[in-house]
Amino acid sequence: MSESTPRRIVIFGVTGQIGQELVDRLDESEWSVAELIGVASPDSAGTTFSFGGQDLDVVSEWPRLEGADLVFLCTRAVEALEVVRECLKAEVACIDLTGAVSGQDAVPLVFSAAAGAGQAPLLSCPSPTALAWDAVLRAVAGEGAVVRATGTVLSSAAAHGRAGVVALSEESIALFNQSQAPDPGPAGQGVAFDVLPSAGLARARGELARSFGPGPVIAIGAAEVPTFVGEAASVLVELDAPADLETLVTRLADHPLLEVVADGPGSRGLVAVEGELGGPVGPTMRDAAGESGVRVGRIEAEPSLAAGTAFRLWFTMDPLRIAADHALAIAEARLGPA
Ligand SMILES: NC(=O)c1ccc[n+]([C@@H]2O[C@H](COP(=O)([O-])OP(=O)(O)OC[C@H]3O[C@@H](n4cnc5c(N)ncnc54)[C@H](OP(=O)(O)O)[C@@H]3O)[C@@H](O)[C@H]2O)c1
The missing domain is CATH 3.40.50.720 (NAD(P)-binding Rossmann-like Domain)
Structure with a gap:
């Protein structure tokens, strides 16, 4: 070089x-x-x-x-x-x-x-959303194919650009100080301490359609959560051929963009306040902040569908870093x- x-x-x-x-x-x-x-x-x-x-x-x-x-x-x-x-x-x-x-x-x-x-x-x-979903779905499919992927993207205020982050910050401060709320930012309404349905997925949907063609049904909804950084998704993936959980985890771990995070405390090292409640779990959106790659966790078989053909998983990333x-x-x- x-x-x-x-x-x-x-x-x-x-x-x-x-x-x-x-x-x-x-x-x-x-x-x-x-x-x-x-x-x-x-x-x-x-x-x-x-x-x-x-x-x-x-x-x-x-x-x-x-x-x-x-x-x-x-x-x-x-x-x-x-x-x-x-x-x-x-x-x-x-x-x-x-x-x-x-x-x-x-x-x-x-x-x-x-x-x-x-x-x-x-x-x-x-878009980072399309990159992450493309990687996860291709990894999960292995040599087979995804029939359907249904899920929800959770995006932060940063999805609206720097102005979105400033708006969330100013609204949060105003709420804490019980002072007058500032004018709404680029989301068009207040976002602090609230969760909004989001409509901003046209780009990712179009890009995934270009990547996969007419193959799988990819149905994604979105919500905006009042965090400053990160993006997460919860997804149910249905496969054309049965696989076991271990194989699925190996496929995900082998993908260069993905890191499988074992169940247990998040990478921020939090500990449970009460033993019997179990440890807090990762990967969280903050776990991914400032880090490369997509963190995948909470991988489990979906019991309501035929054994080995449907799995739920959760993933988080820093979209700025990914892009x-x-x-x-x-x-x-x-x-x-x-
Ligand atoms: N946010 C994400 O996670 C993410 C990830 C991947 C891709 N993207 C895409 O990347 C783009 C930027 O997103 P962002 O979050 O970085 O937005 P942002 O923080 O609002 O930044 C927008 C940038 O565009 C500049 N700009 C505005 N008008 C311009 C002009 N006429 N000529 C030259 N520069 C101009 C702004 O300059 P000033 O500072 O002078 O206004 C600022 O540097 C968007 O298209 C977004 O969809 C965003």
Whole structure:
């Protein structure tokens, strides 16, 4: 890796949650970076971000893209299409993390960076939800197939971007202080100490449909819980061929994105207050915060369906980490080791 050509990288949305995570992951990586340009909206003019031990200026005027090796697109989807057009015009490779083009069949949706990313000018990085569900369902199926997967995604305030996290924080403080509630944030209503039905799964559903085609029925509902980070899911998976629990656990443990967490205290090391109540169980959403990969636990056979054909499981992840790790892996597959 040390003999590679230093890259010139542009990140649109550098001040956002995913842009920031990408900068941090790039900084920790062995990538040789000649130049990193971070772009954000005019609201961020005059601010800086840190990379390689230096404070770099956030740019609000769009930079010249000609000559760049790669653009990472981490704005909201509404701003993304214009950037995509500029990248295509400048003939610069672009990895879109926003989902703006993930429904376009002409744009490769890269679930497996290891399988190679080809030379397409524009690549779409699946949402963390789709990446996690795809990995779990493929692992559970083994050589067979999933007939149906039914479950619920629990998302945090961070799913609404940095503004969602700020809103939850301000609402929580106002409730504790018994002061006037602030105006609702991007969820459109108060979220603190509440659970909202969520409608934000169109992107993940579409991406999973692209990945699996007309095969399994994948029926996902969603709720928004008042946590600051993380995403979790509870899912019932039905298989076409019976498997035993041990085989299922081995399949999950063998998948590179997944880590099976044994029943027992969560990884935060909590202990039971009362012995007979048993230990608190993981993996929790906080267990996954700041960690790579997807933690899978609570794997059990579903007794109401034919033996060996249906299993319940629970998984948690840090969506920002999952997306940033995957985008960097796609970039390496597209450009070669940097
Ligand atoms: N949150 C997640 O878990 C997650 C995971 C994977 C993918 N994604 C996707 O990644 C994208 C960003 O999500 P996020 O959570 O990071 O959102 P965020 O925290 O709200 O960040 C949005 C970013 O876009 C920038 N931006 C807004 N308008 C712009 C413009 N005209 N030109 C350039 N930059 C502009 C913002 O800059 P300012 O700071 O100046 O406003 C900020 O840097 C979304 O499309 C989301 O769907 C999110």
